[in-house]
Amino acid sequence: MLGEIFRKGVMERRKKLTDILIKWNVYENEESLNDLSLTELEREYKNLILESHPHDSVRSIRWKNNH
Incomplete structure (x- = not known):
């Protein structure tokens, strides 16, 4: 059971990183x-963040409405 939860978490993280890397070309x-x-996907994502300008659309500040 724990292995299944871990595997699901890894798959979800891979999907999220894959979507981001494709979205930002x-x-x-x-x-x-x-x-x-x-690990390699995480590295690619970190490189994307490091190479992007802090105010471009990759890492732009987003306001949250906390009502």
């Missing part, structure tokens, strides 16, 4: 990311 499609491990 780091990779063209999901197939090109299938061979990367979660």
Whole structure:
């Protein structure tokens, strides 16, 4: 059971990172990311954040409405 929860969490994180990397044109499609491990996807995401300007659309400040 715990292994199943862990596996689901890894799959969800991979999907989130894949979607972000494709959205910001780091990779063209999901197939090109299938061979990367979660660690490699995390590294690519961190590189995207480090290379982006703090006020561009990747890391822009977003206001939250806390009602």
